[in-house]
Amino acid sequence: MASKDRIQRLKDETRANILDASLRIAVEEGWQSLSMRKIADAIEYTAPVIYEYFANKEAILLELTRRGYMILSKDIQTAKNQYQLPAKQLEAMWLAYWDFAFANQELYQLMFGVQINCCCGVVEDLPESKSPLNQFREVIISLINSADPAPDLICLKYYTFWSVVHGLISINILKRGYSPEMNNQVLKAAISDIINSIAKAT
């Protein structure tokens, strides 16, 4: 009867091996080149065995996502526990989020999807249309209280804007049901906040 336990332990082990191998492959070669046959190779089995541990490939990714959220959740909690003031807590929590993203880049990509083509730099090879960054550049410069601001600073300010707007758009595209007037309100408020912060700082 104890052999049941041993077998269960072996099963758990290969299940963990599948997850570990998947993450390792993603770290080494990127998520897009992760295949069932590669995982099978890594755990020294053939592909069909994986389906005794996971329903399909997506289930593996979902389990890894779950792992990621567990780590992230713990990190955020310990950050929160170090302060009493809500404002301080909030800052610490987001800094923990920030640190998690860089300590677990592949997990973060899996959880939140970092794309290649957004905003700064990556769209230089679009000759016909000026890139949004270029269009925003001069306007942002004229808001900064400095004669010659660093290019990276402008890019970063632009990206701050873009992040907020893009985030609000995303939530609306994939989760309809927010009242449009409230969205407009929030959007305008966020924009004017950032404008103020640009004018204030530097």
Next chain:
Amino acid sequence: MASKDRIQRLKDETRANILDASLRIAVEEGWQSLSMRKIADAIEYTAPVIYEYFANKEAILLELTRRGYMILSKDIQTAKNQYQLPAKQLEAMWLAYWDFAFANQELYQLMFGVQINCCCGVVEDLPESKSPLNQFREVIISLINSADPAPDLICLKYYTFWSVVHGLISINILKRGYSPEMNNQVLKAAISDIINSIAKAT
């Protein structure tokens, strides 16, 4: 010799047909189910012909991205031209960006990649770890000057935070080279700005 022109016109037409069909399929079935064979079906050809007009599938997507940027660029420019004050210009430009995203949802997804799994709502089925939203909820509530704030408002505030942080993380993951101290500075500034805006408003 005029037949050369006619042929060229036909070629341009099928090239445009390929792009139109691709976008239409994406609108109807989503980008992930867009295949070369489906495009070929739509333009009433077989798959290999497409390769006489585009080097590969990615080239089609890139061309559509270019299209998207041209439209977006024009929209932003006309919004900008309606004002003189930089702050007003900036607001109008981002509102134009916003409108573009909803008027061309599929193009926007292609250009900036809207993921399925971020933040609010979509991660409910992760029982073991509290979702980040839940962890942030009470802290955000305690910052709002209201006894009983609307749940959607909290979610939206959370998403505003998340957008900024996620945006800054993205730019750092895929484009290294920004000085870490500046990033930290910008991150903390953005966070405290949002905190202030939360405390101020409502």
Next chain:
DNA sequence: ACCATTTCGTAACGCTGTTAAACAATTTAA
């Protein structure tokens, strides 16, 4: 009318995720 070139479809390659069936090993029952 003939040749050259372009246009297009068929078939195939190597890859993907996934499943069915067959074989081997192990555990259980008589």
Next chain:
DNA sequence: TTAAATTGTTTAACAGCGTTACGAAATGGT
């Protein structure tokens, strides 16, 4: 101990993907 049943694992295959090689058919120029 031997037979039966269950489990573990592999091989083979399917359907789909992006992409390419090749041959046939249609076209244009001389």
